[in-house]
Each structure stands twice: as structure tokens, then as C-alpha cells.
Amino acid sequence: MFLQLLLNGIVLGSGYALISIGHTIIFGLMRVSNFAHGEFYMLGAYFAFTFLDLLGLPFALAFFLTIVCGIILGYLLNRLVFKYVRDDMTVNGLVTIGMSIFFTNLAQYIWGAQPKNLMSPFKSNTIFLGRVSVTPARLFIILASAVSLFAFFCIIKYTKLGKAFRATFQQRDAARLVGIDSERIYSVSTILGTVMACIAGALLGLAYSLEPTMGAKAISVSWAVVVAGGPGNFIGAITIGLLMGIIEALGGGYISSAYKDAFPFIILILVLIFKPQGIFSKGGSRMNG
Amino acid sequence: MDKKNIKIKRSSLTFLGWTTVLCIIPFVFSSDYSRHLCINALIYIMLAQGLNICLGYCGQMSLGQAGFFAIGGYVFAILTTKFGFFWWGSTIIAVIMTALVGFLLAVIGMRARGSAFIVISILFARVVRLVALNWTDMTNGQAGILSIPRMAFFGNQLTSKLSIYYYVLIFVVIIQFLMERIIDSKIGRAFVAVKQADSLAASLGISPYHYSIAAFTIGAAVSAFAGCFHASFAQMVSPEMADFNNVMLYIIMMVVVGGRGTIWGPVVGAFLFTFLPEYLRFADMLRMPIFGLILIFLVLFVPDGFIPAFTKLTRKKK
Numbered sequence: 001m002f003l004q005l006l007l008n009g010i011v012l013g014s015g016y017a018l019i020s021i022g023h024t025i026i027f028g029l030m031r032v033s034n035f036a037h038g039e040f041y042m043l044g045a046y047f048a049f050t051f052l053d054l055l056g057l058p059f060a061l062a063f064f065l066t067i068v069c070g071i072i073l074g075y076l077l078n079r080l081v082f083k084y085v086r087d088d089m090t091v092n093g094l095v096t097i098g099m100s101i102f103f104t105n106l107a108q109y110i111w112g113a114q115p116k117n118l119m120s121p122f123k124s125n126t127i128f129l130g131r132v133s134v135t136p137a138r139l140f141i142i143l144a145s146a147v148s149l150f151a152f153f154c155i156i157k158y159t160k161l162g163k164a165f166r167a168t169f170q171q172r173d174a175a176r177l178v179g180i181d182s183e184r185i186y187s188v189s190t191i192l193g194t195v196m197a198c199i200a201g202a203l204l205g206l207a208y209s210l211e212p213t214m215g216a217k218a219i220s221v222s223w224a225v226v227v228a229g230g231p232g233n234f235i236g237a238i239t240i241g242l243l244m245g246i247i248e249a250l251g252g253g254y255i256s257s258a259y260k261d262a263f264p265f266i267i268l269i270l271v272l273i274f275k276p277q278g279i280f281s282k283g284g285s286r287m288n289g
Numbered sequence: 290m291d292k293k294n295i296k297i298k299r300s301s302l303t304f305l306g307w308t309t310v311l312c313i314i315p316f317v318f319s320s321d322y323s324r325h326l327c328i329n330a331l332i333y334i335m336l337a338q339g340l341n342i343c344l345g346y347c348g349q350m351s352l353g354q355a356g357f358f359a360i361g362g363y364v365f366a367i368l369t370t371k372f373g374f375f376w377w378g379s380t381i382i383a384v385i386m387t388a389l390v391g392f393l394l395a396v397i398g399m400r401a402r403g404s405a406f407i408v409i410s411i412l413f414a415r416v417v418r419l420v421a422l423n424w425t426d427m428t429n430g431q432a433g434i435l436s437i438p439r440m441a442f443f444g445n446q447l448t449s450k451l452s453i454y455y456y457v458l459i460f461v462v463i464i465q466f467l468m469e470r471i472i473d474s475k476i477g478r479a480f481v482a483v484k485q486a487d488s489l490a491a492s493l494g495i496s497p498y499h500y501s502i503a504a505f506t507i508g509a510a511v512s513a514f515a516g517c518f519h520a521s522f523a524q525m526v527s528p529e530m531a532d533f534n535n536v537m538l539y540i541i542m543m544v545v546v547g548g549r550g551t552i553w554g555p556v557v558g559a560f561l562f563t564f565l566p567e568y569l570r571f572a573d574m575l576r577m578p579i580f581g582l583i584l585i586f587l588v589l590f591v592p593d594g595f596i597p598a599f600t601k602l603t604r605k606k607k
Contacts, residue, residue, distance in 0.1 A: 094545055094588040102581030109574045227408045258423045265412040272405045273397055
């Protein structure tokens with residue numbers, strides 16, 4: 001049973017890792033406390049639903065179009081909203097809360113409140129690896145998450161854009177001095193962050209059902225991961241995201257299914273008590289009211 | 290000393306002015322349903338002030354006030370329905386218990402002031418909601434607890450909306466007054482010092498840790514008080530009282546859009562955000578998305594809140 005739960009936890013955790021990495025980029029780089037990030041996750045799932053179920057497009061195309069939608073969404077968000085509210089965390093927190101209300105209810109209006117399911121292109125026969133059963137869809141989730149994260153790291157580490165991104169991250173003004181256009185970097189980061197969340201939504205939608213309110217749980221987990229891992233800390237976001245998924249699955253299986261949402265959080269509180277700066281970061285960062 | 294007298298006179302006048310407005314309101318909005326909303330607004334004033342003490346005056350954002358609202362309401366409900374305890378006794382016990390929980394949470398969590406504490410507060414509210422949903426022996430789970438008794442004034446059960454409104458108003462005014470006294474006192478000034486420059490405050494011997502705990506605990510107690518009133522007025526409690534989207538969101542908007550760090554800002558905010566969703570009802574399905582958009586615009590264009598903006602305007606004219 002342990003291995004089964006572990007696997008489920010990794011599936012869930014991969015999703016959490018993707019969401020959280022997007023969140024930590026936006027929070028770490030632009031100091032935008034994005035309470036609507038869960039809604040990007042939700043929208044990613046519903047974009048996929050539109051392309052896959054409503055329009056009946058082949059899976060690869062639907063997935064690709066979802067990513068494109070994510071890019072457009074991220075670009076618009078930066079251009080129309082984030083550009084004006086960077087750095088002031090209470091203001092941008094409230095604006096994103098408004099966005100969260102807007103998107104959740106808009107989704108309900110467009111797609112309806114009934115839970116939906118993504119038409120999985122994978123046959124639903126379970127594969128048995130030893131004593132663990134897994135569906136092809138879940139394997140795909142883990143694989144696709146890994147590929148996305150790998151692609152993300154390649155972009156950050158090896159492209160010129162990635163270098164510019166890292167420079168802006170470390171020292172905004174110095175980066176500007178050497179000719180890096182911060183506006184462009186902000187735009188790219190918002191897009192990256194949004195796309196990551198959308199991918200997570202589309203992927204997890206293959207295993208779990210879709211609801212307009214699915215962003216609520218996602219944002220809570222995401223915040224916990226970002227704070228525990230340290231704002232802007234990518235390794236932290238991935239590690240803790242995975243950990244959250246695993247703890248949730250194990251706790252839900254061994255201790256109590258009803259309270260399973262609480263386990264990662266209880267662990268997190270313990271972490272925060274003993275190391276408030278986050279498990280991985282060096283310095284502290286404060287949010288002022 | 291003359292300046293101080295002028296200041297006292299001005300703030301007393303403002304206080305009287307606002308209290309008069311609040312007294313008149315149920316005659317402006319005189320339908321039964323509107324009065325119902327007015328009472329809800331009053332309860333939300335108390336709830337919002339709970340957040341205001343923490344956020345507006347002490348600078349610590351908390352997203353868990355709904356949790357205290359729920360705990361206060363539930364303890365009150367359980368005491369009055371399951372144990373038949375009398376109204377005021379239940380309220381006092383509920384407030385004290387919730388304040389204790391708030392105190393414990395603050396003691397544990399305030400060592401991680403700032404963004405980490407916000408996450409802790411979010412989780413706290415989620416856990417409260419989970420417990421309310423699942424501890425069915427005590428809380429009845431999803432269905433909640435029903436048939437909670439309404440308020441009574443010296444033995445007479447209050448039935449008309451108007452009488453309930455004025456009953457609740459008494460306590461709202463008391464809380465407003467207490468807040469004004471606290472803010473103007475040494476403790477209040479310490480709160481503001483911690484909010485504006487905590488390292489500087491620490492160097493003066495004002496411990497941010499201890500004062501944040503105090504602010505948070507007071508906030509929890511006030512929110513619990515509101516929870517008791519809500520339980521009694523709505524005559525039911527449910528796990529949704531701790532829900533972020535149903536409750537906490539509104540509290541945040543009331544405090545921030547009304548004006549954090551002001552005494553009367555949350556009053557404006559409470560009435561605004563109790564009535565606004567109703568006025569948007571005509572849009573039916575698009576009501577909530579429009580609500581979200583309005584919030585976005587209000588925050589972008591009036592970031593400090595209405596009361597401070599108004600104060601700035603009137604000062605400029607002079």
C-alpha cells in the first residue's frame with residue numbers, strides 16, 4: 001500500500017510542483033502576491049477541456065493549444081494588470097483576489113458548475129508494476145511534468161533569455177544597467193509562470209475532475225510551497241511541491257482521508273515555526289500589510 | 290493643551306456623527322430585507338475590525354479571521370443548543386476560548402512574522418473548516434447547527450429586525466469606542482510603531498513579537514464576538530463560516546477598500562460590501578465576475594481605501 005500511495009503522491013506532487021514554480025517566479029521576481037494563481041491552474045484545465053472534449057481535437061494539438069492560451073493569458077495579465085501593481089504586495093494581493101473572484105465565476109458562467117472530466121486519450125487499463133497499479137494517464141502526468149520542468153530549467157540555464165532572467169532576478173537595477181530590458185523579462189516571467197500553472201491544470205485534469213472552484217485548493221498549496229521553499233527559489237518549489245503531494249497521499253491513506261488536506265499544512269506549520277525563512281532560502285523576506 | 294482639546298472635540302464629533310448615521314440607516318433602508326442586510330453589515334463591522342486591528346494598526350496581514358468567526362460561532366451554538374447555556378454566558382465563553390486559540394496561534398506563528406504568518410493563518414482557517422465538517426458528533430458536519438436562540442433584551446426576546454439592529458448597534462458602538470481608546474493609548478501607539486518600523490520599535494524596547502501577539506489576540510476575540518452575534522441572528526452555523534471565499538474575502542475587501550488603519554473605514558467597507566452584491570443581482574450569472582472587476586478597479590484607483598482618500602480630499606481643500 002505504501003508504494004501505491006507514494007505513486008499517487010508523486011502524481012499529485014508533480015502537479016503541485018508545476019503550479020508552485022509558476023507562483024514562485026511571479027512572486028519572487030515581481031513581488032506580486034498572486035492569489036489568482038490557482039485560477040490559472042483551473043483555466044489550464046478548462047482550456048484543455050475546451051479543445052479536447054468540446055472541440056474534439058487530437059490530444060497533442062489540444063495540449064499545444066492549451067499552452068498557447070496560457071502564453072496569451074500570461075501576456076495579457078502582465079500587460080493589463082501586473083505592470084501597474086508590482087512590488088506593493090497588499091495592493092497586488094487585493095487585485096489578484098479580485099481576479100480570482102472574476103475568473104472563478106467567469107469559468108462557472110462559461111462552462112457551468114457541474115464537474116467535468118477530460119477525455120483521456122489513454123486507454124484506461126491499469127498497468128501493474130509489481131504491487132503498484134497505475135493508469136497510463138498518471139504515468140503521463142509524471143512524465144510530462146518532468147519534461148516541462150526540464151524544459152524550464154534548460155531555458156533558464158542555457159538560453160540568452162534565461163541568463164537575462166537570472167540577472168534581473170539577482171539584481172534588477174544592475175541588469176538594467178547592462179542593457180537588459182526588464183519589462184520584457186517581466187513579461188516572459190509572467191508568461192512562464194502562467195503556462196506552468198496551465199500545464200499543471202491540463203495534466204492533473206487527466207486524473208481528477210474539473211470544477212470552477214478547483215483553484216482554491218491549488219492556491220493554498222501553492223502559497224504554502226512558495227513560502228516554505230523560499231520566494232523565488234525554484235529547487236525549493238519543486239521539492240516541497242512534490243513533498244506536499246506525497247504527504248497528502250500518505251496522510252490520507254494511513255491516517256485519515258477526511259482530513260487529508262490538513263497534513264501537508266500541519267507539516268508546513270512545523271517547518272515554519274522552526275525555520276521561518278523557508279527550508280532552502282538564506283535570507284528572510286517580509287510581507288508588510 | 291489647547292490642541293489636544295480641539296483634537297478630542299473633533300474626534301468626538303466624528304464619532305457622534307457616524308453613530309447618528311448608523312442610527313438613521315435602518316430608516317433609509319426600510320424594507321425587511323434591507324434591514325436584514327443592515328444587521329449583517331453591523332456584524333461584519335465587528336468582524337472587519339478584528340482584521341483591522343491586526344492589519345491596519347499592527348501591520349500584520351492575517352487571512353484566518355474567518356476561522357475565529359467560525360470558532361466563536363460554533364462554541365456559542367454548541368453551548369446554547371447542546372447544553373442549554375444562557376446567551377451571554379455562552380458568548381463570553383466563546384470569546385475567551387477563541388481568544389485563547391488566537392493567542393496560541395500567535396505565540397507559535399508570530400516568530401515567523403510577515404509572509405510566513407499569512408500562510409499559517411490561511412491554513413488555520415482551512416483546518417477550522419475541516420474540523421467543522423468532520424467532527425460530526427459536535428458540529429453536525431455539513432448541515433451545521435440549527436435553531437440557535439435569538440437575542441433577548443432584559444428577558445424580552447427580540448423579534449423585529451429593527452430591534453435586533455439597534456441591539457447589535459449598541460455593541461458595535463461600544464467596540465468602535467474601545468478601538469478608539471486603544472489606538473489612542475500607549476498600546477495603540479506601540480502597534481503603529483511596530484507596523485511602520487519594527488526594527489526601530491524594537492530598539493526602543495517595543496517588542497514586535499509581543500505586540501503582534503496582543504493585536505492578533507484582540508482581533509481574534511472581536512471576530513469571535515461577531516461570530517456569536519452571527520450565530521444568534523442567522524440562527525445557524527455551518528462550516529462555510531470559515532470559508533475563504535464566502536467570508537474572508539469580504540472582510541479583506543471591507544477593511545482595505547474602506548480604509549485600513551482607520552476606525553470608520555471598515556464601517557463604510559462593511560456596508561458597501563454587504564449591499565453591493567445585492568445591487569448586482571440584476572446581472573444574475575455575471576454578478577460575481579462583475580464584483581471581481583469592481584474590486585480590481587477599486588484597489589487600483591483607491592488603494593488606501595475610501596476613508597483615507599476622503600480625508601485627503603477634505604484636507605486638500607483647506
